Amino acid sequence: MVKAVVLGAAGGIGQPLSLLLKANPLITGLGLFDIVNTPGVAADLSHISTPAKVVGYLPPDDGLKKVLTNADVVVIPAGVPRKPGVRISYDLFKINAGIVRDLATGIATAAPKAFILVISNPVNSTVPIVAEVLKKHGVFDPKRLFGVTTLDVVRASTFVAEILGDLSLSKSVAVPVVGGHSGVTIVPLLSQSSHPLPANLTTDQYEALVKRIQFGGDEVVKAKDGAGSATLSMAYAGAEFAAKLIRAIGGEKGVSAPTFVNLSADPSGGEALKKELGQDLDYFSTVVELGPEGVAKINTLGSLTDAETALVKAAIPELATNIQTGVSFIASPKL
Numbered sequence: 001m002v003k004a005v006v007l008g009a010a011g012g013i014g015q016p017l018s019l020l021l022k023a024n025p026l027i028t029g030l031g032l033f034d035i036v037n038t039p040g041v042a043a044d045l046s047h048i049s050t051p052a053k054v055v056g057y058l059p060p061d062d063g064l065k066k067v068l069t070n071a072d073v074v075v076i077p078a079g080v081p082r083k084p085g086v087r088i089s090y091d092l093f094k095i096n097a098g099i100v101r102d103l104a105t106g107i108a109t110a111a112p113k114a115f116i117l118v119i120s121n122p123v124n125s126t127v128p129i130v131a132e133v134l135k136k137h138g139v140f141d142p143k144r145l146f147g148v149t150t151l152d153v154v155r156a157s158t159f160v161a162e163i164l165g166d167l168s169l170s171k172s173v174a175v176p177v178v179g180g181h182s183g184v185t186i187v188p189l190l191s192q193s194s195h196p197l198p199a200n201l202t203t204d205q206y207e208a209l210v211k212r213i214q215f216g217g218d219e220v221v222k223a224k225d226g227a228g229s230a231t232l233s234m235a236y237a238g239a240e241f242a243a244k245l246i247r248a249i250g251g252e253k254g255v256s257a258p259t260f261v262n263l264s265a266d267p268s269g270g271e272a273l274k275k276e277l278g279q280d281l282d283y284f285s286t287v288v289e290l291g292p293e294g295v296a297k298i299n300t301l302g303s304l305t306d307a308e309t310a311l312v313k314a315a316i317p318e319l320a321t322n323i324q325t326g327v328s329f330i331a332s333p334k335l
């Protein structure tokens, strides 16, 4: 029995994500919450012939508390998306930080043991916000909090398969994408791809591939031309990550995925990774082994090329600032 809850369920990501979760046979309950339209989305999904019983709530009458009651997995795609010219880490933060803080407060009181999957941008800051709220309520378990960076992994698989000239490979191509989730903080470790890049790939082609993975979001924002950012590919990625986690908490062994986590979730406190990074970061995205408690082990980066080492180095200052921005937002006495 797994109850999944989507906060922001009526949005561009929320609706297709809820559809994909409804299609997951391991999910037996699906709770939808948004400030608009959830009764309609829930009624629509409830006619699909899969096990999950669907309920939809709005804020009045304690809707957030009701939807979160008995939640096992809570996915958060609530918040505003980008338009052309808008920066993830600054412009979106101003609005989404407060939304995520309030939803995290609801989780801390109504579902303190739930696994929390944060999609709302900027992920590098919203994950620390959720952690700080949970800490304030004395219910923070770092093993249960995840920033969803799966879209970067999905893009890397697709773009590598394209370069290999065979899109049918994209489901099996696995590229660890580490760091964070915005621009230069996104670091694809292409040397560790399950399917090696063509030997004749030039440096220019390699650099263009790295850039495309780092700025894949821009490609979609530009093409949507004012109508928002990635929603369908994000819903796919979010559902993939949720499905992996649900399999792992159900006892399946050998499940792992890159995800943005608090390094204290690792049994060793993430010391080996911090040593590799040469920096005492509290959060980083890397391949995480998942288990019944959530994070079972946070993997180190392994062997990197010189180019990858440079990318990791370039990611750290922005990542550190983004993390601190999230932490400070909750620490601020003005709130």
Ligand SMILES: NC(=O)C1=CN([C@@H]2O[C@H](COP(=O)(O)OP(=O)(O)OC[C@H]3O[C@@H](n4cnc5c(N)ncnc54)[C@H](O)[C@@H]3O)[C@@H](O)[C@H]2O)C=CC1
Binding pocket: 007, 008, 009, 010, 011, 012, 013, 014, 033, 034, 035, 036, 077, 078, 079, 080, 081, 082, 092, 096, 099, 102, 103, 118, 119, 120, 121, 122, 123, 148, 149, 150, 151, 152, 181, 228, 229, 230, 231, 234
């Ligand atoms: N982690 C990732 O890889 C990605 C993250 N995103 C982020 O996901 C977020 C959502 O994007 P979209 O679905 O395209 O936006 P959207 O505007 O289509 O949907 C957002 C939904 O959140 C709802 N919402 C706003 N305040 C709320 C609150 N307090 N409680 C509950 N629901 C609330 C809105 O009513 C709306 O239905 C954005 O921040 C976007 O940047 C987008 C793509 C990829």
Ligand SMILES: O=C([O-])CC(=O)C(=O)O
Binding pocket: 081, 082, 088, 121, 151, 216, 217, 218, 220, 221, 229, 230
């Ligand atoms: O770029 C954006 O605004 C949305 C996002 O996170 C992505 O597409 O990876």
